[in-house]
Amino acid sequence: MGHGMRIAVDAMGGDHGPATIVAGALDGARRAGVGLTLVGQTDMIQAALATHDQTGIDIEVLDAPDVIGMDQHPAQAVRRLPNASILVACRAASSGSAGAVVSAGNSGAAMAAALLVLGRIPGIDRPAIASFVPSERGRTLLLDLGAVTDPRPAHLVQFARMGSAYAERVGGIASPTVGLLSNGEEPTKGNQLVQETFPLLAALAGIDFYGNVEGTDITQGVVDVVVTDGFTGNVALKVAEGVGALVVAALRSEVTATLPRKLAALLLRPAFRAVGSKLDYSETGGAALLGVNGAVVIAHGRSDAKAIANAVLVAHRAASQEVVAHIGAAIAAPLGAANPSGPATPTP
Amino acid sequence: MGHGMRIAVDAMGGDHGPATIVAGALDGARRAGVGLTLVGQTDMIQAALATHDQTGIDIEVLDAPDVIGMDQHPAQAVRRLPNASILVACRAASSGSAGAVVSAGNSGAAMAAALLVLGRIPGIDRPAIASFVPSERGRTLLLDLGAVTDPRPAHLVQFARMGSAYAERVGGIASPTVGLLSNGEEPTKGNQLVQETFPLLAALAGIDFYGNVEGTDITQGVVDVVVTDGFTGNVALKVAEGVGALVVAALRSEVTATLPRKLAALLLRPAFRAVGSKLDYSETGGAALLGVNGAVVIAHGRSDAKAIANAVLVAHRAASQEVVAHIGAAIAAPLGAANPSGPATPTP
Numbered sequence: 210m211g212h213g214m215r216i217a218v219d220a221m222g223g224d225h226g227p228a229t230i231v232a233g234a235l236d237g238a239r240r241a242g243v244g245l246t247l248v249g250q251t252d253m254i255q256a257a258l259a260t261h262d263q264t265g266i267d268i269e270v271l272d273a274p275d276v277i278g279m280d281q282h283p284a285q286a287v288r289r290l291p292n293a294s295i296l297v298a299c300r301a302a303s304s305g306s307a308g309a310v311v312s313a314g315n316s317g318a319a320m321a322a323a324l325l326v327l328g329r330i331p332g333i334d335r336p337a338i339a340s341f342v343p344s345e346r347g348r349t350l351l352l353d354l355g356a357v358t359d360p361r362p363a364h365l366v367q368f369a370r371m372g373s374a375y376a377e378r379v380g381g382i383a384s385p386t387v388g389l390l391s392n393g394e395e396p397t398k399g400n401q402l403v404q405e406t407f408p409l410l411a412a413l414a415g416i417d418f419y420g421n422v423e424g425t426d427i428t429q430g431v432v433d434v435v436v437t438d439g440f441t442g443n444v445a446l447k448v449a450e451g452v453g454a455l456v457v458a459a460l461r462s463e464v465t466a467t468l469p470r471k472l473a474a475l476l477l478r479p480a481f482r483a484v485g486s487k488l489d490y491s492e493t494g495g496a497a498l499l500g501v502n503g504a505v506v507i508a509h510g511r512s513d514a515k516a517i518a519n520a521v522l523v524a525h526r527a528a529s530q531e532v533v534a535h536i537g538a539a540i541a542a543p544l545g546a547a548n549p550s551g552p553a554t555p556t557p
Numbered sequence: 558m559g560h561g562m563r564i565a566v567d568a569m570g571g572d573h574g575p576a577t578i579v580a581g582a583l584d585g586a587r588r589a590g591v592g593l594t595l596v597g598q599t600d601m602i603q604a605a606l607a608t609h610d611q612t613g614i615d616i617e618v619l620d621a622p623d624v625i626g627m628d629q630h631p632a633q634a635v636r637r638l639p640n641a642s643i644l645v646a647c648r649a650a651s652s653g654s655a656g657a658v659v660s661a662g663n664s665g666a667a668m669a670a671a672l673l674v675l676g677r678i679p680g681i682d683r684p685a686i687a688s689f690v691p692s693e694r695g696r697t698l699l700l701d702l703g704a705v706t707d708p709r710p711a712h713l714v715q716f717a718r719m720g721s722a723y724a725e726r727v728g729g730i731a732s733p734t735v736g737l738l739s740n741g742e743e744p745t746k747g748n749q750l751v752q753e754t755f756p757l758l759a760a761l762a763g764i765d766f767y768g769n770v771e772g773t774d775i776t777q778g779v780v781d782v783v784v785t786d787g788f789t790g791n792v793a794l795k796v797a798e799g800v801g802a803l804v805v806a807a808l809r810s811e812v813t814a815t816l817p818r819k820l821a822a823l824l825l826r827p828a829f830r831a832v833g834s835k836l837d838y839s840e841t842g843g844a845a846l847l848g849v850n851g852a853v854v855i856a857h858g859r860s861d862a863k864a865i866a867n868a869v870l871v872a873h874r875a876a877s878q879e880v881v882a883h884i885g886a887a888i889a890a891p892l893g894a895a896n897p898s899g900p901a902t903p904t905p
Contacts, residue, residue: 345806355740358748392703392791400706400788424795428803440748441789443740447772448793452800455776458693459835463828473824480811480818487807 213244215269216524217298217307218517220249220257221276222314224510230313231257233517238266240518241525246307248273248298273297279510283317287325295319299326302503309504309524311495313512319505320356320498327503330533332540335360336500337368337439338507339375342449343488346430350376350385353436354496355443362406365389365436366413370539371499372434373416378530379497379523385433388422390441396420402438410436415542453488494519497527499536504528561592563617564872565646565655566865568597568605569624570662572858578661579605581865586614588866589873594655596621596646621645627858631665635673643667647674650851657852657872659843661860667853668704668846675851678881680888683708684848685716685787686855687723690797691836694778698724698733701784702844703791710754713737713784714761718887719847720782721764726878727845727871733781736770738789744768750786758784763890801836842867845875847884852876 218234220227227249238245244267247254251272258268275290287296295314299322301307312319320336329336339352352372357364369387376385389410391399396407398421410418419432424445427435437445460481464474474481495508495516504527508520566582568575575597583606586593592615595602599620606616623638635644643662647670649655660667668684677684687700700720705712717735724733737758739747744755746769758766767780772793775783785793808829812822822829843856843864852875856868 343803345803358740390792392706392788400786403788424792424797425799425802427796428799437792438748440740440751441792444738444772444785444789445792445796448775448796449772449800451773451776452797453804454773455691455693456801456804456832456836459832460828463831464825466828470825470828473821474828476821477812477818477825480808480814480822483811484804484807488804 215244219312233514237518237521308528340496344430388432390437391421494523563592567660581862585866585869656876688844692778736780738785842871
């Protein structure tokens with residue numbers, strides 16, 4: 210791929226509207242050195258484009274008159290609105306005219322559209338949403354973040370393989386370690402799902418399974434990839450966001466409480482900014498939808514232009530590193546193929 | 558109760574040993590104005606006591622020669638070691654010689670011992686572990702934190718009633734609001750357990766059910782009580798601890814990076830300390846084991862003396878506010894009694 214690749218960006222998604230998406234997409238495309246396919250209502254996209262320098266970026270605009278709201282039922286919306294921006298963007302990826310898709314819209318609709326238009330990678334039953342989160346050692350890939358709220362053990366095994374391939378290709382981590390999120394480190398800990406999944410992962414060839422990890426281990430960076438069901442993963446990600454916001458609010462209130470503190474805080478502004486940047490989830494560039502037959506990045510609905518730019522960079526990396534092909538190869542590998550009906554047999 | 562109440566403290570539990578537990582217990586007992594029953598190996602307790610001023614505290618020492626390790630299987634250990642400190646402490650509560658129990662030992666063993674010796678409150682099928690966590694509006698009670706990893710909907714209904722009673726009596730919150738932790742706010746969101754529990758809570762009289770809440774809502778203080786299964790609750794609590802530690806580590810590294818920053822940080826030390834104290838989980842005083850027929854507080858294994866002192870204060874408050882009696886009355890109330898076999902019928 211590489212040469213001449215285009216990233217299709219759903220310009221209608223997100224809380225801030227097309228102007229923010231277009232600004233971020235242009236920035237990301239320039240930094241990644243890729244072409245841009247902006248998908249949405251043409252007049253709004255053109256109005257947003259007019260306010261920006263477009264020099265050196267190969268820009269295409271695809272009209273998509275239908276709009277899916279953040280509150281609409283994903284599967285129904287995708288069936289009823291064939292010309293919604295997320296569907297048109299996925300069709301651009303399906304036809305090969307775009308190498309990847311970025312959307313900050315209704316994430317359920319993005320998943321439904323990707324499944325409908327791009328389909329699944331052979332051997333994957335359910336896609337998963339994966340994102341890097343900050344850790345003391347750099348970053349940890351956490352999946353699933355909400356695609357599958359009640360997975361079976363075989364699904365978690367697929368998530369482990371997809372997460373491992375993604376961390377290696379996009380995160381640049383050689384032989385990533387994989388942990389299973391649980392309520393204790395011992396192999397006997399966990400709810401029923403975790404207890405049934407543990408032996409499957411322990412017997413699985415092709416990934417470096419560490420064992421169970423706890424909630425504190427995500428931010429400590431004990432492993433490179435943390436696998437969990439979409440319900441728990443979603444709660445974990447949002448708790449992390451909430452605690453980050455709580456600390457920032459408490460710090461802001463305390464360091465502005467008196468004049469001497471305000472002055473000292475001014476001196477520490479670069480330090481605060483560095484911490485903020487390190488812990489800012491928008492820096493991680495959105496979540497990847499793994500398991501669909503194409504590179505799809507789901508950005509947070511709250512994404513600002515910086516977050517969209519980072520999402521474009523992640524989408525470009527996922528496409529150019531051929532994550533889909535690597536997941537397909539990992540799933541198809543005869544060694545350690547997961548056996549959904551029981552523990553896999555270790556291969557000599 | 559009140560007059561002459563004693564708190565039984567398991568002096569053998571915790572990572573720091575009896576000296577730390579005894580120091581914290583003395584501090585807590587003095588502040589609460591209660592007597593102290595220290596339970597464990599008498600010689601170790603006497604050695605720890607000898608280094609402290611005991612003026613004005615009514616101290617009793619109960620010998621418990623058996624020790625349960627942090628890694629021992631809870632139910633087995635409790636059966637094999639009848640003279641372990643947690644069992645002797647629970648027997649003191651059962652006989653009425655102590656009003657409450659505090660332990661920083663193996664939490665599974667504490668639960669097993671409490672169930673064996675104190676039994677359950679009539680109408681409660683499974684006990685739950687509950688703790689206040691810091692929020693932007695003060696604090697939120699989160700339960701279950703790991704007692705029941707695979708509860709049924711009827712168990713979550715009992716948790717909601719117990720959490721509501723505890724928040725009211727110990728947290729001093731009139732008519733606390735109760736949220737069900739989910740991966741989205743809409744009533745249709747959630748895994749299967751949450752989707753089955755939602756209508757039961759919505760139809761339940763006697764609690765103020767808010768609806769589904771997300772991970773971010775815990776720290777935002779959207780509701781007073783957040784109910785979840787023990788697996789998710791344990792992960793959520795540990796993710797919160799981990800993110801807190803990550804922020805502290807990042808801040809420490811940045812504010813000590815240069816000399817001017819170090820000086821400015823010195824000026825902000827009181828501000829940092831105030832933030833730390835607000836977000837310090839040891840300030841919350843440990844988790845309550847709700848549903849057993851006695852006041853039992855489980856402190857973190859890592860508890861320092863301050864955390865143990867706070868746990869003694871919480872235990873005293875739970876006992877003097879008669880949490881057990883209030884949970885019993887709530888469960889026995891004819892209005893809105895939960896129907897474990899199906900949705901509760903709303904009462905006019």
